[in-house]
Amino acid sequence: MTDTISFSQEVSNLLYAAEGEPLRTCIQCGTCSGTCPVAGYMDYTPRQIIALINAGNKEQVLESNTFWYCASCYHCTVRCPQKINITELMYALKRYSIWKGQHKEGLIGPTFSEAFVKMIVRGGRSFEPVLAPSYIFSLNLREMLQEVTNATELLLKGRLPVLPARIKRIDSFKRMIGRIIPMGGLE
Amino acid sequence: MKEYAYFPGCSLEKMAVSYHLSALETTKKLGIKLKELEDWNCCGATTYFYIDELLAYTLCARNLAIAEKTGLDVVAPCSACYKNMYFTAAHLKKDADLAEHVNFALEEDNLQYNGNVNIKHLIEVFAQDVSAEEIKSKVTRPLEGIRVAPYYGCQIVRPQKEKEDVEQPQFFEGILSAIGATPVNYPLKMRCCGGSLIISSRTAALAMVRNLLQSAVDSQATVIATACPMCQVNLECYQQQVNQEFGTNFSFPVLYFTQLIGLAFGIPPKKLGIGKEFVSIAPSLLRAGQSKD
Numbered sequence: 001m002t003d004t005i006s007f008s009q010e011v012s013n014l015l016y017a018a019e020g021e022p023l024r025t026c027i028q029c030g031t032c033s034g035t036c037p038v039a040g041y042m043d044y045t046p047r048q049i050i051a052l053i054n055a056g057n058k059e060q061v062l063e064s065n066t067f068w069y070c071a072s073c074y075h076c077t078v079r080c081p082q083k084i085n086i087t088e089l090m091y092a093l094k095r096y097s098i099w100k101g102q103h104k105e106g107l108i109g110p111t112f113s114e115a116f117v118k119m120i121v122r123g124g125r126s127f128e129p130v131l132a133p134s135y136i137f138s139l140n141l142r143e144m145l146q147e148v149t150n151a152t153e154l155l156l157k158g159r160l161p162v163l164p165a166r167i168k169r170i171d172s173f174k175r176m177i178g179r180i181i182p183m184g185g186l187e
Numbered sequence: 188m189k190e191y192a193y194f195p196g197c198s199l200e201k202m203a204v205s206y207h208l209s210a211l212e213t214t215k216k217l218g219i220k221l222k223e224l225e226d227w228n229c230c231g232a233t234t235y236f237y238i239d240e241l242l243a244y245t246l247c248a249r250n251l252a253i254a255e256k257t258g259l260d261v262v263a264p265c266s267a268c269y270k271n272m273y274f275t276a277a278h279l280k281k282d283a284d285l286a287e288h289v290n291f292a293l294e295e296d297n298l299q300y301n302g303n304v305n306i307k308h309l310i311e312v313f314a315q316d317v318s319a320e321e322i323k324s325k326v327t328r329p330l331e332g333i334r335v336a337p338y339y340g341c342q343i344v345r346p347q348k349e350k351e352d353v354e355q356p357q358f359f360e361g362i363l364s365a366i367g368a369t370p371v372n373y374p375l376k377m378r379c380c381g382g383s384l385i386i387s388s389r390t391a392a393l394a395m396v397r398n399l400l401q402s403a404v405d406s407q408a409t410v411i412a413t414a415c416p417m418c419q420v421n422l423e424c425y426q427q428q429v430n431q432e433f434g435t436n437f438s439f440p441v442l443y444f445t446q447l448i449g450l451a452f453g454i455p456p457k458k459l460g461i462g463k464e465f466v467s468i469a470p471s472l473l474r475a476g477q478s479k480d
């Protein structure tokens with residue numbers, strides 16, 4: 001860790017328009033962890049994850065479930081006395097771990113997000129049933145039954161679309177996305 | 188007549204069709220026209236940001252560019268769409284580099300975004316653009332005695348935009364009072380319902396839903412009012428699973444704020460999508476909406 005950039009700097013570079021190393025300004029006050037509604041389910045609380053990043057413990061951070069359990073509720077962010085955008089940090093860690101293909105085994109988050117994005121890139125709109133097969137087998141049996149029950153009930157109440165909605169200008173829409181990411185990667 | 192460009196978002200097409208219907212009915216009564224954006228695309232909720240930030244901004248910017256051509260302010264009824272559009276617009280305004288990148292992609296769809304769109308959440312239209320007096324003047328069946336828990340959730344108020352109150356806002360309560368209902372003190376009104384975790388981290392999400400339901404019961408509310416399709420589905424449709432998981436016995440109605448306004452305006456329940464709930468609403472609610480004519 002002497003001649004390469006630190007993990008904290010690497011992560012800071014992924015934060016939108018962040019200047020310098022905001023994570024270094026963390027005073028470890030624990031306001032974020034105290035606010036976080038999911039902290040009890042995380043391997044490390046938001047405060048701990050920042051401490052681990054600053055200490056350069058990359059493996060431990062990427063192997064944790066913390067950022068996959070973040071609900072993006074921004075409650076920590078509006079309360080941090082140092083104005084650290086903790087929610088955005090969690091997003092950045094998700095992206096980082098997807099790019100590096102390195103994440104904790106058995107998590108549904110990564111599969112689900114990739115399936116969701118693929119679906120929208122193809123059709124331009126979100127269509128729930130297309131999504132189901134990609135993640136449903138990673139749920140345990142009880143969770144799977146819950147999901148199927150809910151989908152069936154939504155369908156009966158006329159609340160699930162029966163055919164995928166597509167936007168009209170799908171060809172130019174795809175070309176537009178092609179200017180951002182090579183389609184090979186997502187199709 | 189006020190007019191807005193309306194971005195329904197994917198969930199309003201089916202999952203949250205009652206929100207869509209009641210939004211259109213109630214705004215119409217107030218002389219507001221919601222004109223659906225032509226050929227809009229999904230804003231991606233939070234998922235795009237997990238994968239690729241630039242893609243996320245581009246998808247939102249496409250909708251913004253389409254809206255800009257209409258010259259109208261954009262209204263989004265979904266809190267996630269609202270937050271995404273609002274902050275995409277804000278970032279594009281500040282960051283010329285990002286705007287150039289995004290516009291390069293939009294060219295493929297013959298679009299361009301110049302940074303001139305205002306974005307509002309549907310509830311802001313009722314709270315800011317329409318006065319409480321105007322709302323009151325349309326009430327024919329005040330929801331007297333109906334105790335409502337105003338659920339703000341996350342993304343209407345967070346992240347903070349300027350200097351607005353992000354800890355104890357009162358605008359939702361204001362709307363409920365205007366239609367004659369009693370907004371209860373709902374201590375968890377700003378807490379997250381865990382919607383984005385319901386697939387990926389189910390136990391955590393169900394616990395969050397349980398806490399919100401319990402808090403509503405404790406505050407002796409009759410119904411929870413929401414302003415977001417994801418919150419509504421999460422709070423209403425997973426009650427059975429919450430009960431299984433925690434041995435509770437919840438059967439608590441959750442309606443869109445526009446459905447409550449609609450009842451107070453005397454709009455027939457069916458036109459407000461009432462009847463599509465998993466948990467039927469209390470008869471007292473319907474009666475309150477119908478007793479006075």
Ligand code: SF4
Nearest residue numbers: 026027029030032080
């Ligand atoms: S609230 Fe901010 S300063 Fe306090 S521990 Fe969390 S990140 Fe660090």
Ligand code: SF4
Nearest residue numbers: 036070071073074076
């Ligand atoms: S944004 Fe994520 S880390 Fe912050 S409080 Fe919410 S769930 Fe916890």
Ligand code: SF4
Nearest residue numbers: 196197198230231232
């Ligand atoms: S938040 Fe959800 S429903 Fe709303 S447009 Fe965006 S993705 Fe589609």
Ligand code: SF4
Nearest residue numbers: 340341380381382418
């Ligand atoms: S699910 Fe949570 S994060 Fe999403 S809008 Fe509802 S309250 Fe906010």
